[in-house]
Structure formats: C-alpha cells, structure tokens
Amino acid sequence: MTRVTFPNVYVVVCRGPNCRARGAMPLRTRLVKLLKHDPNVRLIGYACFGQCDYGPNVAFYPPGEWYGGLSAPGDAERVVQHATDCAPLDMPLDLPETERIEHLRNIQDLVRTLARDRARPRRWWWPF
Ligand code: FES
Known part of the structure; x- marks a missing residue:
C-alpha cells in the first residue's frame, strides 16, 4: 500500500x-520545476484574489499571507x-479582512x- 503524504504549505x-498578463504563468512554470520533488509544499492555482493591480500574486496557506508583484526569474526561488x-519576501498584500476570510475559505x-x-x-475516470 502506498503511503500518502500531505504537504505542510500550499503555494x-x-x-x-x-x-497572467503580468507573468503569472512563467512564475507558475518555474515553481512547478522547483517544487516537483518537495512533498511538503504543494502548488495550486486560484481564479483571482481581487488584487489584480498588484499581480502576479501568490498566497501561502495555511499562514494566510499574500504577496504581489512577483516574477518568474527573480522571485520563484524566494x-x-x-x-x-x-525566508522574507517583499511586497506583502494587505487584503480587506472580509475578502481575506473568503479567499481562505x-x-x-x-x-x-x-x-x-x-x-x-486511483481510479479511471471517464468524462461523460
Ligand atoms: S487576476 Fe490575479 S488577483 Fe486578479
């Protein structure tokens, strides 16, 4: 039986x-490569945090921290x-509390x- 491990942190x-227009996909691609073999950190996508003027934006869960203005070449490692x-990361985003709670949920x-x-x-899944 395969043992399933769960990550400690979600990016x-x-x-x-x-x-995306500001470079979220290259950032995500770089993060996928960096986190490929780390079972403690998992990468997930999100539709929109409502902080569009500051993107690309990333949240850390469960700490509930948001950061913006990140780029693939410079910031993925950080x-x-x-x-x-x-490790410290620049550009923390301060979301309104109601939005923060909704996104965390x-x-x-x-x-x-x-x-x-x-x-x-694992099971086969047939899409119809
Ligand atoms: S598109 Fe990223 S916060 Fe809105």
Missing part, C-alpha cells in the same frame, strides 16, 4: 487574466524559500478536495 498562484524556511475547500482525492485509490 497558491493566481491564474486570473491580470496576473517564494520556495518563503514556503520552506519562512475557498483555498481551504480546494485543499480539502485535493487531500480527499489524494487519499482515494
């Missing part, structure tokens, strides 16, 4: 149109270091769904 990258060692739902799917034995 949540915005995949919304404004963050994002990983922040997730693994709490959504991220929590995503994480629960991922955890539930990982814990299940």
